[in-house]
Amino acid sequence: MTIKRATPEETLHFMKGTPGSRRAFLAALGATAAGFSLAGCGGGGEAEATSAGAPAAFKVEGGEQAVLKFYNWDTYIGETTLADFKTASNVEVQMDLFASNDELFAKFSAGNPGYDVIMPSNDYVERMVAEDLLMELDHSKIPNKANLLPEFQDSQFDPGWKHSMPYVWLILGIGYRKSKLKGGVVPDSWRSVFESEDYAGRISWLGESQDLFRLAFKYLGKSLNDTSAELVKQAEDLLIKQKPRITNFHSDDGQDLLARGEVDLVIEYNGDIAQIAAEDDDIGFVVPSEGSLKSTDCMAIPKGAPSPNNAHAFINFMLDGQVGAGIAKAIQYPTPNKAAKDLMDEAYKTNPITFPSAAILEKSEFGKFTGPDEARRIEEAMTRVKAA
Amino acid sequence: MQDWREDRKFFLITMAPPTLWFVIFFVVPMSLVWLYSFGETTGLIGVKISGTFANYARALDPLILTVLLDSVWIAGLTTLICLIAAFPIALAMTFASPKTKAWLLMLIMLPFWTNLLIRTYAMISVLGTKGLINSGAEAVHNLLVGIGLPMGAFAPMPLLYNQTAVIIGLIYVHLPFMVLPLYAALDRLDKSLIEASLDLGAGHFQTIMRIVVPLALPGIVAGVIITFIPALGSYLTPEMLGGPNDLMIASLIERQFKRANDWPFGAALSFLLMYITLAFFIVRGMIDKDAAKRGGH
Numbered sequence: 001m002t003i004k005r006a007t008p009e010e011t012l013h014f015m016k017g018t019p020g021s022r023r024a025f026l027a028a029l030g031a032t033a034a035g036f037s038l039a040g041c042g043g044g045g046e047a048e049a050t051s052a053g054a055p056a057a058f059k060v061e062g063g064e065q066a067v068l069k070f071y072n073w074d075t076y077i078g079e080t081t082l083a084d085f086k087t088a089s090n091v092e093v094q095m096d097l098f099a100s101n102d103e104l105f106a107k108f109s110a111g112n113p114g115y116d117v118i119m120p121s122n123d124y125v126e127r128m129v130a131e132d133l134l135m136e137l138d139h140s141k142i143p144n145k146a147n148l149l150p151e152f153q154d155s156q157f158d159p160g161w162k163h164s165m166p167y168v169w170l171i172l173g174i175g176y177r178k179s180k181l182k183g184g185v186v187p188d189s190w191r192s193v194f195e196s197e198d199y200a201g202r203i204s205w206l207g208e209s210q211d212l213f214r215l216a217f218k219y220l221g222k223s224l225n226d227t228s229a230e231l232v233k234q235a236e237d238l239l240i241k242q243k244p245r246i247t248n249f250h251s252d253d254g255q256d257l258l259a260r261g262e263v264d265l266v267i268e269y270n271g272d273i274a275q276i277a278a279e280d281d282d283i284g285f286v287v288p289s290e291g292s293l294k295s296t297d298c299m300a301i302p303k304g305a306p307s308p309n310n311a312h313a314f315i316n317f318m319l320d321g322q323v324g325a326g327i328a329k330a331i332q333y334p335t336p337n338k339a340a341k342d343l344m345d346e347a348y349k350t351n352p353i354t355f356p357s358a359a360i361l362e363k364s365e366f367g368k369f370t371g372p373d374e375a376r377r378i379e380e381a382m383t384r385v386k387a388a
Numbered sequence: 389m390q391d392w393r394e395d396r397k398f399f400l401i402t403m404a405p406p407t408l409w410f411v412i413f414f415v416v417p418m419s420l421v422w423l424y425s426f427g428e429t430t431g432l433i434g435v436k437i438s439g440t441f442a443n444y445a446r447a448l449d450p451l452i453l454t455v456l457l458d459s460v461w462i463a464g465l466t467t468l469i470c471l472i473a474a475f476p477i478a479l480a481m482t483f484a485s486p487k488t489k490a491w492l493l494m495l496i497m498l499p500f501w502t503n504l505l506i507r508t509y510a511m512i513s514v515l516g517t518k519g520l521i522n523s524g525a526e527a528v529h530n531l532l533v534g535i536g537l538p539m540g541a542f543a544p545m546p547l548l549y550n551q552t553a554v555i556i557g558l559i560y561v562h563l564p565f566m567v568l569p570l571y572a573a574l575d576r577l578d579k580s581l582i583e584a585s586l587d588l589g590a591g592h593f594q595t596i597m598r599i600v601v602p603l604a605l606p607g608i609v610a611g612v613i614i615t616f617i618p619a620l621g622s623y624l625t626p627e628m629l630g631g632p633n634d635l636m637i638a639s640l641i642e643r644q645f646k647r648a649n650d651w652p653f654g655a656a657l658s659f660l661l662m663y664i665t666l667a668f669f670i671v672r673g674m675i676d677k678d679a680a681k682r683g684g685h
Contacts, residue, residue, distance in 0.1 A: 383640060387451050
């Protein structure tokens with residue numbers, strides 16, 4: 001999920017200032033979200049909007065006086081989260097926004113511009129660790145790690161959560177329009193989008209080359225992190241053959257194409273489809289039986305952070321059950337936090353779109369960061385697919 | 389009168405800010421990109437400028453050239469249609485009363501005040517399967533069925549996500565770029581020449597082709613250039629309105645700078661585009677020179 005383009009609905013959301021999706025309007029304009037910063041608390045004191053359930057006395061051991069600088073996706077925080085942190089710890093949070101992992105990475109590749117907590121996705125956690133840009137976390141300062149769901153107690157991409165803590169997770173699957181299904185059969189295989197005539201002219205692929213190829217690898221029965229030249233070639237041939245049957249490559253606005261009736265099948269993220277399914281009963285979502293691509297957005301402390309103690313306290317605070325529930329309620333993405341999930345209403349907890357079955361999650365993989373040569377190989381194959 | 393260049397101090401003071409601006413915001417960044425195009429990526433973040441031509445060699449790959457040719461074709465067609473559509477508009481504006489003229493100018497300029505992204509979304513809601521055109525057609529269809537015509541089921545027209553949609557979108561965006569220079573050229577035209585032509589027995593069409601067009605040629609050339617160049621490098625329109633086959637060069641460049649993390653190759657592609665643009669200016673220069681020569685005789 002790197003290129004975020006706002007949909008008209010999101011533009012409205014943005015105008016109204018309501019949270020709903022992290023995909024930023026600013027990203028749509030290609031603008032950097034930097035400079036658009038929000039102080040967590042107006043300095044008006046304790047009477048600020050504070051949710052009742054915030055942890056009362058929250059001690060920051062050896063905390064610094066400075067303002068905590070937090071670099072986050074747009075519309076990716078609870079309504080009162082930052083104010084609650086100020087109340088609990090007396091540390092003010094200043095949040096700046098970014099629109100894509102590439103933007104985040106580019107900003108840190110020239111040195112930490114002064115942030116304490118950042119929010120890269122899993123493969124970018126790997127990338128930043130490889131470039132030695134992240135600080136090791138002191139788990140003794142993050143006791144709320146115990147709140148994480150069992151399957152999130154450890155991580156494939158950051159073994160032992162040495163450098164990051166999960167915040168929200170996502171999975172790719174097929175969003176579909178129930179009334180348009182051929183024979184009423186749920187498209188339970190990637191075959192329906194990659195090697196079938198059934199939905200010719202009614203399919204939208206995601207335009208993100210690395211993700212699309214990874215899903216094709218999965219369909220071909222391989223690991224999605226197997227980027228060998230032969231497999232890339234095989235996937236390329238598969239995609240070129242199927243391309244005449246697709247409508248377009250969407251730029252992470254596939255849910256809108258589905259909602260507007262432009263297509264019947266779309267490769268999209270669970271959270272995005274959950275948003276439109278809430279308004280349209282005819283929308284369904286399935287993670288195909290071959291398994292899929294999972295990703296996680298993680299909180300991390302960049303090297304050179306001015307207030308690492310506050311940063312640890314903030315990460316611990318974000319993993320608190322009440323706080324996590326407040327965030328999940330606002331952003332509607334699946335939370336990896338058990339304590340938070342337990343506090344949510346049934347509609348959220350049992351939503352099969354937001355939470356696909358454990359068996360299918362087991363079959364799915366996180367995208368590993370592959371070297372620049374592998375990335376280039378896929379990019380070039382994608383160019384051939386698009387130009388074919 | 390004294391040549392203003394003779395007052396050196398005044399000359400320096402007035403020229404310094406634009407020169408500085410030009411150097412800081414054009415020469416320096418473009419030189420950097422130009423240098424990058426001779427570099428190679430090292431590790432995840434670094435670019436080493438090694439003087440290699442490998443990026444240009446990759447950019448001249450037949451596949452990339454196909455994309456480039458497609459882009460030239462789409463931009464060229466857009467420019468041609470814009471020219472054909474804009475000429476009567478500009479002509480009408482020239483002969484309108486001053487009050488109407490102001491209104492017409494305003495109508496041409498109005499879309500500029502709206503963000504391109506929002507205008508493109510507007511196009512999506514016009515062209516979509518359930519968009520304005522299709523739902524209008526469906527209403528007419530249902531009406532005809534209602535009065536008993538055997539029409540069969542309504543099948544929405546595929547107006548979006550194909551090359552036609554891209555070209556419609558590009559024309560919509562670029563038409564003002566063509567109208568304004570044409571209008572500027574036609575407005576300066578000595579109207580008595582047209583009257584003379586008509587008096588001497590030429591028809592309206594002949595007058596336009598033999599009097600108006602040659603005199604407005606500089607305006608036409610300017611319009612063609614400032615329409616063609618942005619159309620060639622357009623990114624948002626083909627990305628949002630195009631189908632799976634409508635890859636334009638700007639999208640390719642964008643991917644190199646972002647996900648592919650291959651700045652040198654992206655830089656080489658950008659400069660390939662620049663060289664094409666430059667070629668157009670050379671052609672224009674030749675036309676101007678030609679015109680000057682003819683004017684001299």
